[in-house]
Every structure is written in C-alpha cells, then in structure tokens.
Amino acid sequence: MATVTTLDPKRRKPGSDALDQLVALVAxxxxxxxxxxxxRMHSPVALxxxxxxxxxxxxxxxxxxVLTLAAANLCGYKGDRHKPLAACVEFIHTATLLHDDVVDESDLRRGQASANAVFGNKSSVLVGDFLFARAFQVMVEDGSLDVLRILSNASAVIAEGEVxxxxxxxxTETSEEAYLEVIKAKTAELFAAACRIGAVVADRPAxxxxxxxxxxxxLGIAFQLVDDVLDYSAAQARLGKTVGDDFREGKITLPVVLAFRRGTDEERAFWRRTMEDMEQQDGDLDHAIELMARHNALRDSVERARHYVSVARDALGLFPASPVKRALLDVLEFVVNRDY
Structure with missing residues (x-):
C-alpha cells in the first residue's frame, strides 16, 4: 500500500476541535x-x-x-423553527446515504457495515423513501413556502446529481466541469440549503x-473535493472506510480526472482498463496512487478545494464578528486540512 501522508505537511490542521467548537456553540x-x-423516526413498522x-x-x-443551527445563530434568530428544519435536513441527508450505498454497492459506511449490507438493498431504498417523506412532512408543518421551496428544490437537485x-x-473522459456538476448537485446543494434556511427563519434580507x-x-464543494482525495490518501481508521473504495467502484473523481488528463498514452490505457473495463488486478490501486502523486493530482485537488474555501470565507463578510462566525471560519480550515 502506498504511503499515507497528510494533505498539507507544511501546515497543522485545526483538527476536529474546530468542528467541535461549532457544535459546542449550538449544543x-x-x-x-x-x-x-x-x-420523527418512530413508526409502527419496526424495521x-x-x-x-x-x-x-x-x-x-x-x-x-449543525450548519442550519449555526446559520440561524449567526442571523440572531431567537425562535425554535430552525430545530425541526435542522432535523429535516438530516433526514434528507440520511435518505441520500441509504440510496447512495445501494447504488454504489457499498459494504462500509464510516468503518461499519453499511445499512444495505446489514438489512438488504430493498429495505434500505424503502426506508430512504420514508425519510424523504418524513422530511417533507416537517417542511409542511413549518408552514413557510420559502422553506418548502428551498428544501424541495435541494431534494430534486440531489436526485438529479445521483442520475x-x-x-x-x-x-475516464469525464471533464472536470462534469465532475463539479455532480458534486455540486449531490453534496453542495444540501449544504447550501441547510445554511440558507437559517437566514429564512430569521427573516433576514435577501x-x-x-x-x-x-x-x-x-463549503460543500470543498468538503467533497477533500473527501475524494482522502479515498486515496488516508487510513481506514481515520477515513471511516477502506482506502480505494472509489477506485474499486470505478467512480470518476477529480484525482482520476487530473491524472488521466496529464498522463501518457500508456497511463491512460491503465485508467481505461481499471476504471472503464473494471479489470483490476493486485497492485492496481497502488499504481493508481503512484500516478496521482506523479502528476500532482491529489495536491491540485486540494488546491481546488482551497479556492472554494476562499469563496465561502468571503461570503461570511456580510456578518459581524461573533463566536459562531469565528467557528464557521475555523471549520473552513478544518475541511481542507482534515485527514478523515
């Protein structure tokens, strides 16, 4: 197995304490x-x-x-509407995880057996549907058409991203632009909606x-970019899944896109064999990681993430200094320096 390194050896990452600090502020x-x-997960159907x-x-x-709660705090909201809506966001996220693992045929989730591996694909898909339905019940109970529009649109975009x-x-001919479209839809859209509804419930300006x-x-784009890098660079104990899951599934992520684009004809033939034809042999994952290192594909993917973090940081400029703003800025640094 190739040597595991930190994403940026020149810097000390803030670590999970940055996220822990944000969680503490909305505890x-x-x-x-x-x-x-x-x-709200209760049902007479025991499964x-x-x-x-x-x-x-x-x-x-x-x-x-947590981002929904923090965004409401940042906007000075003093009511309770943000709490069920934060739960709604988690229901949508959990439903997408259930569906994702079935589509990807994943056996692990955060280092444990995935739900579909334990309960079966049919059960996972149907319970995912239940959680989506429960999320929409919560939206309707809130009574805001704006909230319903934002979260229902996000749900539709996530489904489009899956397709x-x-x-x-x-x-292997996937472009960087096409890859970014996928992660914006699948991951970043829910991050955006989760934050946006904090301002909506607080009735803040457009x-x-x-x-x-x-x-x-x-933030969501940067988070997914780093997640895709970690699949090739972090140990299972810290990442929560085995190294190379994306490779074994033939999933085209930015490190693959960059390594393929920058490679020789021989290297491109390797990527086509392993990722398109799915003819993988012992040692192929190590070779894939070597090619990514040779062409700086992992490093440059993290640099792309840093760009999006900079845009996210600028977006908070409208808001006055506060403990929650400081914590959100620290979370940005955590996202690009994490190793799990």
Missing amino acids: DDLVDVNELIVA IPQLAGYLVASGGKRLRP LQLTTSND AEEEALRSFGLN
Whole structure:
C-alpha cells in the first residue's frame, strides 16, 4: 500500500476541535434536534426505526443540521423553527446515504457495515423513501413556502446529481466541469440549503440569505473535493472506510480526472482498463496512487478545494464578528486540512 501522508505537511490542521467548537456553540439546540430526529423516526413498522436508527447512530458529526443551527445563530434568530428544519435536513441527508450505498454497492459506511449490507438493498431504498417523506412532512408543518421551496428544490437537485453521476461512472473522459456538476448537485446543494434556511427563519434580507447560500455551496464543494482525495490518501481508521473504495467502484473523481488528463498514452490505457473495463488486478490501486502523486493530482485537488474555501470565507463578510462566525471560519480550515 502506498504511503499515507497528510494533505498539507507544511501546515497543522485545526483538527476536529474546530468542528467541535461549532457544535459546542449550538449544543443546546442540537440536543433538541437529536430528540426530534429520534421521535420523527418512530413508526409502527419496526424495521423503519431499526434501520434508520442504525445509520443515524453509526457516527458522523451532524454537520448539515449543525450548519442550519449555526446559520440561524449567526442571523440572531431567537425562535425554535430552525430545530425541526435542522432535523429535516438530516433526514434528507440520511435518505441520500441509504440510496447512495445501494447504488454504489457499498459494504462500509464510516468503518461499519453499511445499512444495505446489514438489512438488504430493498429495505434500505424503502426506508430512504420514508425519510424523504418524513422530511417533507416537517417542511409542511413549518408552514413557510420559502422553506418548502428551498428544501424541495435541494431534494430534486440531489436526485438529479445521483442520475448525473451514473452517466459519468466508469467514464475516464469525464471533464472536470462534469465532475463539479455532480458534486455540486449531490453534496453542495444540501449544504447550501441547510445554511440558507437559517437566514429564512430569521427573516433576514435577501443579501444575507444569498451569502449563506454561497457559504454553504462552496463549503460543500470543498468538503467533497477533500473527501475524494482522502479515498486515496488516508487510513481506514481515520477515513471511516477502506482506502480505494472509489477506485474499486470505478467512480470518476477529480484525482482520476487530473491524472488521466496529464498522463501518457500508456497511463491512460491503465485508467481505461481499471476504471472503464473494471479489470483490476493486485497492485492496481497502488499504481493508481503512484500516478496521482506523479502528476500532482491529489495536491491540485486540494488546491481546488482551497479556492472554494476562499469563496465561502468571503461570503461570511456580510456578518459581524461573533463566536459562531469565528467557528464557521475555523471549520473552513478544518475541511481542507482534515485527514478523515
């Protein structure tokens, strides 16, 4: 196995304490959100809370609902509407994870057996559908057409992103632009919506709503870019899944796009054999990582992430200094320097 290195050896990453600090600032609200999540997952059909609870309890930082709570805090909101909407965001995210793992035929999620590996594909898809439906119930109960529009549009875009990814899967000719379209839809759109509704419930001006949308969108793009790098550069214990899952699935991510584009004819033939024809042999993953290192594909993917982090940082310029703003800025640094 190729040597695992940090994303940027010249810098010390803030570490998970940056995210922990943000979570601490919304801790009381997050307790209520977690209680709402458990309560709204209840169903007389026993498999539904059992399977959904398995995934919710399997780990993760609740980053997307935390962003909703933090955005509302940043906007000075004092009510309670943001709590069920944060739970709604988590339901949408959890539903997409269930569907993703079935489509990708994944056996692991955060280092544990994925829900589809434990309960089967049919159960995972149907419980994912239930969680989407539950999310829409919460939106309707909130009563805001703006909230319903933002979150329903996000749900539609995420589904489009899933279908779009199918068209790029195993296609080594995928362009960087096409790859970015996929991650904007699949990942960044929900980040954007999660942040945006914080401004909506606080009844803030359109400029602040747009600033939070931009912050979330660019944070989400950077997050996914780094996630795709980590699949080739981090140990399972820290990443939460085995190294090279994307490679084994023939998933075309930016490191592959860059290595393919910059490679020789012989190297491109390697990528076509392993990613298009799915004819993989022992040692192919190591060779793929070597090619990415040779052409600086991992390093440059992280540099792309830094660009989007800079845009996200600028988006927060509209908001006055506060502990939650400082924590959100620190989370940006965490995202590009994390190793899990």
